[in-house]
Amino acid sequence: MNELEITIESHEQAVVVTLKGSAGMEGNTALRDALRKVAANPLAAKVLVNMEQLAFTSSLGLGALIEAHTQLQHHGAELVLVNPNPAVMKVLKTTQLVRLFKIQNSLREALGISATD
Amino acid sequence: MTCPYYQDITIPSRYPxxxxxxxxIVLEAQQTGYDEESIFALRLSLEESLTNAIRHGNASDASKHVSVKYRITQDRIDVVISDEGSGFDPCSIPDPTQPEFLSRPSGRGILLMRAYMNEVTFNSKGNRVHLVKFRNHQAGSQAS
Structure with a gap:
C-alpha cells in the first residue's frame, strides 16, 4: 500500500480528515496540501486526523501534521490524531511527538459521542 | 560459499x-523472509535516507544523482546511499525530541534511521550513509 487516500468530512463538532495508505515520499505532498487547506480556514474548533487505516508514515508525513498543528493553534483550533495503528504509534513515540499531539483511541471518543448515543 | 554481490542502482534526484x-529493495527483503517489523524499519529508513539525499544532499536538482547499493542475505540487509552534495556533519543536527525542537516540521530522519536500523554510519564527508539491519535483532533502544 503506497499511495495515500485522503477524505475530508465536516461534522458539527469537528472536521475529520481520514487517511488511508502511506504518508511517505509519495503521499506527502497531497497530505500537506490537504491539511494546509483545512487548517487555513478551520470550520470547527477541532480537526481530527483519523489514522486507523494509515499503514505508514515517514518524517515527511509527520512534518505535514506538525505544520497543520501549528497553523491550527494560530486559529485557536486543535489537531487531534485518532487511532494510529501500532507501527505508526511507535514512530510517534520514537520521535516523542506523543508529547506534542493529542491522541485519542476512537473517532467516536474524539467526536464526543458516548457509547450509549 | 559464495558472497552475494551488492546491487548497484543510480537514479536522478526525483521521488518517483x-x-x-x-x-x-523492500520486495527483495520480503521475498528473503524478513518479518513485518523489519520490513517497516527498512522502508522507513530508506524513505528517510533517500529523502535526505534528494532534498538536502542534491538540493532536489534532477541533474544530480543518488547512488543506491544494497545486499540482502539471510542474516542481514546492507544499504549504502550516496549523493552528490557537499555533505554535512550528522552531529550538527539538533535532537528533535528536545522541547524547543519538538514542533519543528523537519529534522527527524537521522533519529528514525538510528532507532529502526541496527547500524547507521556516515562517511567523513557526510554524503554517504550505510544502513544495516540484522535479522532477528532488536534495533535501537529508542524504538523499543
Missing amino acids: HAKAVEDR
Missing part, C-alpha cells in the same frame, strides 16, 4: 525514482 528503488 527513489520510490521505485525503495519498493524493489
Whole structure:
C-alpha cells in the first residue's frame, strides 16, 4: 500500500480528515496540501486526523501534521490524531511527538459521542 | 560459499525514482523472509535516507544523482546511499525530541534511521550513509 487516500468530512463538532495508505515520499505532498487547506480556514474548533487505516508514515508525513498543528493553534483550533495503528504509534513515540499531539483511541471518543448515543 | 554481490542502482534526484528503488529493495527483503517489523524499519529508513539525499544532499536538482547499493542475505540487509552534495556533519543536527525542537516540521530522519536500523554510519564527508539491519535483532533502544 503506497499511495495515500485522503477524505475530508465536516461534522458539527469537528472536521475529520481520514487517511488511508502511506504518508511517505509519495503521499506527502497531497497530505500537506490537504491539511494546509483545512487548517487555513478551520470550520470547527477541532480537526481530527483519523489514522486507523494509515499503514505508514515517514518524517515527511509527520512534518505535514506538525505544520497543520501549528497553523491550527494560530486559529485557536486543535489537531487531534485518532487511532494510529501500532507501527505508526511507535514512530510517534520514537520521535516523542506523543508529547506534542493529542491522541485519542476512537473517532467516536474524539467526536464526543458516548457509547450509549 | 559464495558472497552475494551488492546491487548497484543510480537514479536522478526525483521521488518517483527513489520510490521505485525503495519498493524493489523492500520486495527483495520480503521475498528473503524478513518479518513485518523489519520490513517497516527498512522502508522507513530508506524513505528517510533517500529523502535526505534528494532534498538536502542534491538540493532536489534532477541533474544530480543518488547512488543506491544494497545486499540482502539471510542474516542481514546492507544499504549504502550516496549523493552528490557537499555533505554535512550528522552531529550538527539538533535532537528533535528536545522541547524547543519538538514542533519543528523537519529534522527527524537521522533519529528514525538510528532507532529502526541496527547500524547507521556516515562517511567523513557526510554524503554517504550505510544502513544495516540484522535479522532477528532488536534495533535501537529508542524504538523499543
